[in-house]
Amino acid sequence: MNNLHSIKQNALPDALPNFRNLGVTLRILLISNGLALFQALLQANGWADVPLRMMQIATLLTPVLLTCLLLLWAAQPWLNRLAYWHGVLAVDVLAAAVTLAVYYFGDELYRPPGRNDGYFDAVRYLLLSIMVCAILLMYFRWRSQALSRALHEARLQVLRARIRPHFLFNTINAVLSIVRTQPRQAETALEDMSDLFRMAMADMQDLVPLRQEIELSRRYIALEQLRMGERLRVDWQIQDAPDDALIPPLLLQPLLENAVYHGIEPLPQGGSITVALRRSGNELRARVENPYLARTAAPYPGNHMALQNIRERLALLFDVEARYKVESGADFYRVEITLPYMKENAI
């Protein structure tokens, strides 16, 4: 059972969304206001009445919403440490408390002198805020479950690429060819190979330091260079890469694998892959560029899968704060990834 432990299959544990993420904030604003619009449509007597109703709802909703978002932003580190259901409860209590507070301090804004049924209004708003809160949290839970599949698939895909016969047997063959003449180099190659397998089997849920991913990519390239020799060249532009940045594992290596398989191998004279990593303000930018013969390369479904998976993982982990761009021309192919810069010890 021991070895099973290292290949965890269970799903990502439920977690509250990261309230400091811009994408999460935008989603909360959009959904809450969408629900408000829905309510306005239900209450209105005619089209002209809709904006009026919407305004009425917004006068209470907007201050509550903004205060909540601000408080959630501040409470994020603390919420992070709570168990999921405690977190849910905390968020609900917070929303309810803010609603009541805004209602009472709002004074005549929400309680025109003509109306006396303050108790009913208070309970009504309280229930509404708890409901909206529950809807939002359900949505985020559903979203993270839908996307967390991508994390598992990433590992499976990388594993599959590793045992892709083309890579596996050709590499073993290359190692065999140097066993007699360069035993030391053969040893290193086998060590590199086991590192690549180990990484593919590791748990995909945590972020890893950038230097670890660079190291892994270098080992992968070393193995391919053993086979392809001079034909495979890599231009590492990583002097400015922040070593302490955290990134999702297997972000860079699959991109390099694509570049080798689709870019370099079909070229008789080989070519050069550019890997550029740098920090730009609060962002980390990664760029992988390779020569590409569009004419001769047969469309290959695996390529699409690896890229699709990286995109899904970025969406799950960083929402709108990560960007992903593919450019291809007559003779090149370029993937650019931008993600928030996180420092190793800051989390």
Added chain:
Amino acid sequence: MSTIELALRIFIVDDEPPARSRLRDLLHDCSEQVALEIVGEAGNGQEALDKLMETPVDVVLLDIRMPQMDGVELAQHLNKLPKPPVIVFTTAYDAYAIKAFELHAIDYLLKPIRLKRLFEALTRARAAVPVQTEVLRDLLPEPRKFLSIHERGKIHLVPVEQVLFLRAELKYITVRTAEREYLLEESLTALEKEFATRFVRIHRNCIVAKEEIEGFEKGSEEGEGSGWMVKLKGLDELLAISRRQQHIVREFG
């Protein structure tokens, strides 16, 4: 049997240097039991063809997956040599090809190659006959990238992408590139079928590269022609379109 004259002459083709060196090691191990001689090696199809025209060999150990021209295509071109060698394919993995090899009892070696298997293949090779070109053509899931052309005892490889048109005349097919003409001994119908994505038929005896069509001109009405002529890029000569193929003027015009 083990006299020097009877030594099996072997040639290695693989784009990966370590794979070639591994084969050399293994062949060296084999040479204690089988009289053999490594005549040479090549890293790509063109180089292999050039060297094999100079020095004929008995057996070619040929990798399937190589850039530019794969092994199965090269085997077809090698069959045009005066004395075609016996081909033993080597591959790490090619599900499609392996199935076909089994079907046609063509010898192949799986990488990493075992000494015993190599030894068996070499032992069989003496008695083996070259695989038929037609069979090889069926093995290749995609069209060839080169046409191999006999000329004054040599074999030229003409990249298909450079060919402007192919025209059947009497016994031969004229292969026209921007620079010059070659003569090819194959059937136009088979060529049309193989390269259907690149060429379109404009006449009973002529197919032209779709990409190279520059325009159409109305020529003089005569004979069976439709009166329309095709102008190809970089070529002064106009090619007649038959009445039956007149629809291509609309499709490509």
